[in-house]
Amino acid sequence: MPSHFYFPFEKDFDHYSPKVLDGLSEYEKYQLSFHPERPKYLDYLTIFSSLEECLHSKEFGACLIQTHRALFKIDDENIPVMLIGQQSGPTSDYNTFQEIVTDPELIKSWNDGMPTPISYEKAIKAVKIANDEKRMIIIFVDTPGADPTEESEAGGIAWRIGGTIKALVEAEVPTISVIINRGCSGGAIALTGTDITLAMENSTYLVITPEACSSILYHDRHHANEAAEASQITSKEGLKHGIVDELVEEPNGPAHRFPQEAIRSLKTALGKNIKKLNELSPSEVLDRRVKRWSIMGQWEEGDKVKRRHRSRIPESNSNGYIKRHSGCRDENGRGVFDPVFRDHLMSQGFVCDTCGYRYVRLSAWDYIDMILDPGSFLEHDQTASVLDKDILNFPGYKEKLVLEREKTGLPTAMITGDGQIEGKAVIFCANDFGFLGGSFCMSTGEKIWRAAQIAIDKEVPMVIQAAGGGARMHAGCSSMVSIPKAQLAITLVERSGLPVITLITDPTLGGVAIGYGSRGIQLFESGAGNIGFSGKRVIEQYTGHSVSKGFQTTAWLAKYGHAKNIVKLSDIRDSIKEII
């Protein structure tokens, strides 16, 4: 008799009826979506014929995204496809797993299902092959997130994920993604910026794990169920919010109990969707893609909330000095207490000469003042009315939005407008870390989309100043699904022959980094830190040890070849002028 894996809650009933499934808590549904016996990417390969693995590599991380050339048969036609699959573990067979679990090296090589930069490099190469060989791209999504380690940051994981999204929005062939199990965070959105997104009935699609969300909301990890409820993480809810196009039935019950039925069901659903996209010409594929992403996301068209200029540059005393930051120590560890000359500090990008501490994170208004000609910034009417919408009725979100607007003087984290640099017109998008951490959300995607259209219409270069952390958890997975939208908008500007310049400031992480921080001609603000995918705290918590000195600063990134153009704050305006 083969044995099986059971979650504690599965012992209360004999079989899964629709009623039993509905009665599970949100956290139990979450656990079910990555039940170790649910079919994985390699199990689904039986749907296809003439399989041929490509880009095989033994490097660490390579097994987490696997790629195959294959054929998909519809009627009498064999349609060439490129398969890109996240394989989250070695096997879905419980008995096989029991045998190999004793091999720690093998288990380690699966990295808890978290792809590394090498995994995404494979995906980018596979998209290129698909373009060259005219193969429709079919993607299988199954990951708890991208690898949160210093090694992956050094390998440029933010740029690899951003590059994967770019490759997919620019693909010359149709693209379909299927969330088969759990599709979590940037690790998943890397691969779901596609023409169609399907999801298995009992899968989940989420921006942050319920445990991590609980830590932020309730300051402990014990409210994961409430966090899962608030975030609406099931793919069924994703369908309701318009971020999943079609649910694929698991007709006899959850796929871990009825894997063959689930695989057959996906074959039918894929057949229908492949046929639909296969009938389109390449230009129709692009038109459809632009139309699809133009309406992605939800926001409110509100009254213009009052703008207030808010600077975070410290005021000096009458002699031009400001108080030195607390905790300053020289190289011998001695405390330093004397005040500092503000103008000197400004010329150093607000980085302490003595210890490298950064005094302030500038506001969006500060960047507007420093980069554009005085008084030239004029907010776009087309984006001014776009406000964040509380689509989940998320705890405390509405109140937070009111406070953040007051604090930053901004309508949303991003503000866009026309501006000039020495008389030359630019479209300027500024983002403020002070507005809910500058998190990427649906209004960001929509504002970049509209600003890009204005840039194209007026034939004017676009400058985007990046500052912010991850995708905004208060709007759940929908925030994250606006990331490919921003990327496609940037692609459309570049395709019309106009430069897009991104200014990377402190911090540029997660959703902001993979959304627009990894695009265009990138200028890195000298002395800035917190640039990459996972933040320092997340990495230290996961790995249990401290990151190295200078981690994620521009100098550290330059050492690994990720930051090429490092520019002093005072020179940014000139650098942009030179490019445009």
Ligand SMILES: [Zn+2]
């Ligand atoms: Zn200092």
